[in-house]
Amino acid sequence: MGKFDGILICSDIDGTILQNSQFDGIFEKNAAAVKYFTDNGGRFTFITGRYKFFLSEMPLYPLINAPAGIFNGAAVYDCETDTVLYARHIEHTCDELADTVNDFRSHFVRSIYPTDTEENEVTSVFGDLPEQLYGKKPLKCAHVFDSEQIALEFKKMLLNDSRFDDCCITRSWNIAVELTSALATKGHAARYIKELTGSHTLVTIGDYENDIPMLEMADIGAAVGSAPDNVKAAADIIVKPCCDGAVFDLIERLDRKTNKSGVYTI
Numbered sequence: 001m002g003k004f005d006g007i008l009i010c011s012d013i014d015g016t017i018l019q020n021s022q023f024d025g026i027f028e029k030n031a032a033a034v035k036y037f038t039d040n041g042g043r044f045t046f047i048t049g050r051y052k053f054f055l056s057e058m059p060l061y062p063l064i065n066a067p068a069g070i071f072n073g074a075a076v077y078d079c080e081t082d083t084v085l086y087a088r089h090i091e092h093t094c095d096e097l098a099d100t101v102n103d104f105r106s107h108f109v110r111s112i113y114p115t116d117t118e119e120n121e122v123t124s125v126f127g128d129l130p131e132q133l134y135g136k137k138p139l140k141c142a143h144v145f146d147s148e149q150i151a152l153e154f155k156k157m158l159l160n161d162s163r164f165d166d167c168c169i170t171r172s173w174n175i176a177v178e179l180t181s182a183l184a185t186k187g188h189a190a191r192y193i194k195e196l197t198g199s200h201t202l203v204t205i206g207d208y209e210n211d212i213p214m215l216e217m218a219d220i221g222a223a224v225g226s227a228p229d230n231v232k233a234a235a236d237i238i239v240k241p242c243c244d245g246a247v248f249d250l251i252e253r254l255d256r257k258t259n260k261s262g263v264y265t266i
Helices: 025-039 052-057 094-099 102-107 148-159 186-197 209-217 229-233 246-257
Strands: 007-011 043-046 068-070 075-078 083-087 108-114 122-125 141-145 167-173 176-181 201-206 220-223
Touching: 007 186, 007 246, 025 043, 025 246, 043 068, 052 068, 068 186, 075 186, 083 186, 094 108, 094 141, 102 108, 102 148, 141 148, 148 167, 148 176, 167 209, 186 201, 186 209, 201 209, 201 246, 209 220, 209 229
Parallel strands: 007 043, 007 201, 201 220
Antiparallel strands: 068 075, 075 083, 108 122, 108 141, 141 176, 167 176
């Protein structure tokens, strides 16, 4: 029996375990803490807006011992068996989603439409939508603009459009507005992985708006110290900023407050 048996940590990647996608000394500090956690019975994985090759090709894969959420929870992927366990598409086509940026075209930078879980099915569009995407329903849609103010205005427009009530509309960085199915958020992925692994305690950690659903659905939601106020408000605890080792801090807190039966008390 390990000290962390039955505890599952689902972590965001960018801005949480990595600072600006850099595998530097802070990442190594976080990675050592994750290894200690998993060596003592814990389950650890990522739930990210990225796609599966980023997990399998980077120094992230050795850290995880549970399926991972990709595309903000629109799919759950088992790295060990290279199997997609579920994928839920948006109930709107790429061309319908592309039309929503028409009034913001002068501030438009690009859109990203993953229609499958493979890297080569993730299409980044800088201009007109490619013909092969017409009629396809993506797993996630990300519209990128040239300023945060425009992104916020666009997000507000979508939230006031009843056609998209079946979508989760959020941001994973300041100038990008992302959509997934309302039934396929990071929170849904985290709860699914908890059930799949038979864990009794779900701990999540994140730094931005798209992490709020998994902070709210967790038994213990942790926001990094550098997170915006609305993210911190959704969390149970606040840990150190990403640049100071947020994941290390979270595991250190769990280590101090987990009793012999694997139960954590805040």
